[in-house]
Amino acid sequence: MSADSGIKKEAPKHADRIGFPVEGQELTVGGVPVSRLAARVGSTPFFAYDRALMTARVERLRKALPKDVHLHYAMKANPMPAVVQHMARLVDGLDVASAGEMHVALDTGIDPATISFAGPGKTVHELSQAVGAGIIINMESFNEMETIARLGAELGVHPKVAIRVNPDFELKTSGMKMGGGPKQFGVDAELVPQMLKRLGDLGLDFYGFHIFSGSQNLREDALLDAQQKTINLAIELTKHAPRAPRLVNIGGGFGIPYFPGERHLDVEAVGEGLEALMPRARNELQGAEIVIELGRYFVGEAGVYVSRVVDRKESRGTIYLITDGGLHHQLSASGNFGQVIRKNYPVAIANKMDQAEDEESNIVGCLCTPLDRLGDKVGLPRGEIGDLVVVFQSGAYGRSSSPTAFLGHPAPMEVLV
Numbered sequence: 001m002s003a004d005s006g007i008k009k010e011a012p013k014h015a016d017r018i019g020f021p022v023e024g025q026e027l028t029v030g031g032v033p034v035s036r037l038a039a040r041v042g043s044t045p046f047f048a049y050d051r052a053l054m055t056a057r058v059e060r061l062r063k064a065l066p067k068d069v070h071l072h073y074a075m076k077a078n079p080m081p082a083v084v085q086h087m088a089r090l091v092d093g094l095d096v097a098s099a100g101e102m103h104v105a106l107d108t109g110i111d112p113a114t115i116s117f118a119g120p121g122k123t124v125h126e127l128s129q130a131v132g133a134g135i136i137i138n139m140e141s142f143n144e145m146e147t148i149a150r151l152g153a154e155l156g157v158h159p160k161v162a163i164r165v166n167p168d169f170e171l172k173t174s175g176m177k178m179g180g181g182p183k184q185f186g187v188d189a190e191l192v193p194q195m196l197k198r199l200g201d202l203g204l205d206f207y208g209f210h211i212f213s214g215s216q217n218l219r220e221d222a223l224l225d226a227q228q229k230t231i232n233l234a235i236e237l238t239k240h241a242p243r244a245p246r247l248v249n250i251g252g253g254f255g256i257p258y259f260p261g262e263r264h265l266d267v268e269a270v271g272e273g274l275e276a277l278m279p280r281a282r283n284e285l286q287g288a289e290i291v292i293e294l295g296r297y298f299v300g301e302a303g304v305y306v307s308r309v310v311d312r313k314e315s316r317g318t319i320y321l322i323t324d325g326g327l328h329h330q331l332s333a334s335g336n337f338g339q340v341i342r343k344n345y346p347v348a349i350a351n352k353m354d355q356a357e358d359e360e361s362n363i364v365g366c367l368c369t370p371l372d373r374l375g376d377k378v379g380l381p382r383g384e385i386g387d388l389v390v391v392f393q394s395g396a397y398g399r400s401s402s403p404t405a406f407l408g409h410p411a412p413m414e415v416l417v
């Protein structure tokens, strides 16, 4: 590459933005250069997660939010058992979405009464395991409630339950809306008083409310608006409850920046705004823990997906770096997990962090489909066979959200460093 041919000549900036230090020419995860990690893992592709970054995230959030707000980790963002074990020591509870996740959560040794189980379509088999384990079930329908009551009677226990409410508002500007209007999630707010009455008649052990309205939000004002409405709704619904709620899960939805132009959420501003809402919550929801549940915000930026360039070719003037990874491991980075217009996750060549990004390349995976793209027209140092391509923001919704069986390649390894 001649010095003046370039697309972007500045030194790579991903490292600053992402928080993984660079040593010499190499990106490090958990203090270990990526090429050394690749040698340790023994093969590419793999996911590497940085323990210290997760810890720092939780600490920062604790500092920003009111002291009495409890933090839960939503395991579906990254259910790797080692990650869940690490998170369990840092947060106040775990939110699970299947019996499989529940087993991983229970294996951490955390108090079962701090585990909650949400999700539409829980099977009788899953519900009986949850009732038996003594975790809190966030009930999503009247039918579910009747089943839980029957299982409680059979097992001779009082099932711990909360009601997942489908609010009558939405979390504006969310990447994914999960409340407001007709939804498969939760019980419509206007039906909750009736459900609370039945719940009392059935003798279920009422814990409180779970009101989750959306995900991947980078707007402080939108989050605060939803938090205010959520607290108001919980106060309103409490009037119909058989006893005072012990917890009110006000959702989460804190996003992380994935695409060019997106910025980090100002959690200090969210914390300040929430602090102003807390006196009313403390007063009118006396004794209830206020819980925020987060997945990607805790772990998303703490992980990278590493694949190796296995071929480099030029097709009619366009450079392709073909890696041994792809959408079968990192579906979200390929744009096929809910994006309408494909945009690039931040990427870099881990072993060339000191070089100028002066060539425009297309990073693709090894699958036989044009959907298998990890980076379109990105400015990178010249990529060669053997180089290690990293996709950032891969700590959440990576391996477990991807179709690993597609095309029959081996599943990727995962390491927590």
Ligand SMILES: *Cc1c(COP(=O)(O)O)cnc(C)c1O
Binding pocket: 074, 076, 077, 095, 118, 212, 215, 216, 252, 253, 254, 293, 294, 295, 296, 297, 396
């Ligand atoms: C998916 C989900 C979460 C986690 O969402 P993130 O965007 O990863 O924070 C939290 N709560 C519920 C109910 C969910 O379905």
